[in-house]
Amino acid sequence: MSDIYKLKRLNFIILGLIVILFLIGITKLLQVNFSSEHYTKLINIAGKQRALSQKVIFEVKNHHCSQNQDAYEKLRIVAKEYFDNNKELINFIRIYKLDLESNISQNANIKEFIKNINSYIQNFNEKSYQDIINNRDDIFNELNNFVENCESVYHEKYLNSLKIISLIGFVTTLLIVVYYISIFKKSLNYLNKYLRLINLEKDNIKNIFNSLESIIFEKNKDGTYLFTNNAFYKMFQENIVGKKDTQIFDEKTTVKLANDDLIVINEQKPTSREIELHVDGKKRIFSIKKFPLIDENGDIKICGIALDITKEKEFQYKKDELNEMVDNHIIVSYTDRKGIITDISKAFCRLCGYEKYELVGQDHNILGAHEQEALLKELWECIERNNIWHGEFENRKKDGTIFYIESSIMPHYSFEKKKLGYMMLAKDITDKKLIEKLSITDSLTDLYNRRFFDEVFEKKVSIGIREKGKVCLFMCDIDNFKSYNDTYGHQMGDMVLKEISKSLKGHFCRAGDFVCRIGGEEFAVILTILGSEQLDTFANQIIKKVEALSIEHIGNEPFNVVTISASIVVVDFDKTTKIFSVDDIYKMADDKLYYSKRNGKNILSSLHIP
Known part of the structure; x- marks a missing residue:
């Protein structure tokens, strides 16, 4: 009810202010009524035509310099917009029979400008380009004069109407006062209806929260839960509204949660933390984010969202485990698009006798690949076309020992499908090569x-x-x-x-x-x-x-x-x-x-x- 009282008081204040703001209201009405639909629109269209002419000239220069398809498409779009706007301008003047000293439709410079634009777009005519560039100032001046002429006529025609408009403004202001008084009670009814809608929206928001799988909660400053959605009850089978963390979680967890609450209340900063909890005898990991929420009385509350990230953590663990296995047992290296090594597995380092830091930042020539020039040329021709190359390399370890690998080298892409460089998967075939050598x-x-x-x-x-x-x-x-x-x-x-x-x-x-x-x-x-x-x-x-x-x-x-x-x-x-x-x-x-x-x-x- 306090809001309704405030609204009543505000209405009476506004009623008193209307008298004080009478002259301001008349001025605003004069500004509104002073506008003429036709001339205002004409000025807007003409101003747009002036701007579009400069934009067309810019795109013509851009295309003439770059000579690429994108620049041509931009030029066509801007030129079409210019032609359409010019047609609209001419039709507008003809339909409404506007009294203007200059007739834009009969202007020779503008006609020649349009002709040159069409010629350049169709044939990339160098003469048309030079004519456009040489006459650009004339075109701008013609359109600028036309806009100024429109504005001059606009002011001249309606300057004599100021007294009438002032009178209309005065009468309109009185009507507004009468209208305001007559609908005062009705406005209160609308306000009550609006408040009911707000309450309905609150209920809808709660329903949305309750449909989410994430846990959403609200606490007051002393840590008492004011609200939780249904996700908490589904997870823990317990209603915690009116309770504190000490009544629900163990001491270690409670201390961590309380520290985050203090940061939100005292520093008014959001916090983020991962917490391990045991639910139904199983370990679950939650990511909890908290942030301050200020109510209508200025009190700070704690709002939070808790996400069950157990599956994501399990996936990350398996991913890390797989990466560790690959790193230790698979010969793999990554390079940028120039062939500079950016990452290399431990298995590869063990094979060649180098430490990882000795190889990262180098190319594969450090292993003697440069001695196989023809093979390298074939390799680069293949992978630069984004194909996969298969072949064998004779390499040299750090101690000079020869070893052989059978490699597959392929493009390496980012998540956004951007080519980062190349990835090599290989296996050690030194023993195989030795056997082959022994056989011959x-x-x-x-x-x-x-x-x-x-x-x-x-x-x-x-x-x-x-x-x-x-x-x-x-x-x-x-x-x-x-x-x-x-x-x-x-x-x-x-x-x-x-x-x-x-x-x-x-x-x-x-x-x-x-x-x-x-x-x-x-x-x-x-x-x-x-x-x-x-x-x-x-x-x-x-x-x-x-x-x-x-x-x-x-x-x-x-x-x-x-x-x-x-x-x-x-x-x-x-x-x-x-x-x-x-x-x-x-x-x-x-x-x-x-x-x-x-x-x-x-x-x-x-x-x-x-």
Whole structure:
């Protein structure tokens, strides 16, 4: 009822103020009645046309500079708005037959401006653009003069009406006073109805609160609960209105809640806290937010919302557990869009021997990836198109040890689908690579074995036949090697095999050369062709190098040192019509090798076809 009394008192005050504010009321009425609908609207339309003309010029300049589709679309939209407003302006003047000195529809400059805009939009005409820019001040002045003319006519036509409007204002004010007195009682009825609506809205708000799963509560300053929604009762099976926290929760929880209440009351600041409670024998975690609420009497109350976040916490725990497992056991790294490492798993760090801080901020070149330039180029071309790249990398640990990984590299996106960089998942295939190497490598000499030789030589011959290229096979054999073993022993014989293997590998070291041990003391090299006229000289050099090792061999007369006999066969499929098989070429090289042995050893025999 205090509100109704205040309303009554306010009404009487307003009634007295009407007399005092009589002149102010007349002035306000003059301002309202002074406005003319037609001229006011005309001025607004003309003012808008003036502004739109500048906006069109701006968008024309913007498009002319950027030449992109977005700028063109903006220009079309603004131009359409300008044309529509111009049409509305002309129609408005024609329909209401307004008395104006200047006729905007007949203005030559504005007509030319509209024509140039249309021309530029349709053809991007450079001349139209220059005309628009050069005449922009004229257009603005024309429209500005038109607006000023409208305002001048507006004031002139209605200046003589001030006395009449003043009288109307006076009479209207008296009518308002009479109207106010006549509806005073009715206003009280409306006020009572409004109060009932407020109470109804309060009930509706309570119903909304009761439908929520979150717990909503209100306390007074001493901590007594004034209101809770149904969610609290459903959770705890207890009505706490009129009770305090000490009557509901344990001492430890009560102390935490009381501390938050003091902050809200004394400092009038919101608080946030997570609390563990046991409900039906199960641990539940609640996020409680409290904030001050001031009532109509100025008293501070505590309003709060409690959310059951148990499931979210369980999910976060499982997520953290999974992340820990991935970090410890999965080889994974993240980079930005330039390939700089932003995060890397512990498993990866253990594999490569670096600490995490040593890798973050570096690129993968720190692991020796830069040594595989062609592979890196293929990788970047793939992932920059947002595709997934699969492949193998040879890397180097911190201590220099080589290790191999099989990798999948893919784009990495944020929650908003923004590309952050790239993610690599990998597995250690070092053991697999070692097994593969053992399967194609001779264990004594570390050269390729006979199995590898057969596979590669067959491919080389097939490519030579198909592409009309050259195939070159070099073969050599240690002279009188059985005699060496009989004289010096097999251990020394193995040493000789290693030394000659080392010499062969160092001599035939170009890309595409494959040095193989194909028998006990027999070696073969699949060579990359440099030119047939150079091959004999190049092959003879290795014979001299082996002899220069000066490894004693008294059973190899007349040299008395370890020597080799060799052969080389070159087949140019571009110049011969005959097709030679793998066996054909191998037999020719073998025959030439035995020819060297029969003719004094420590020499090279060669065959070039054609």
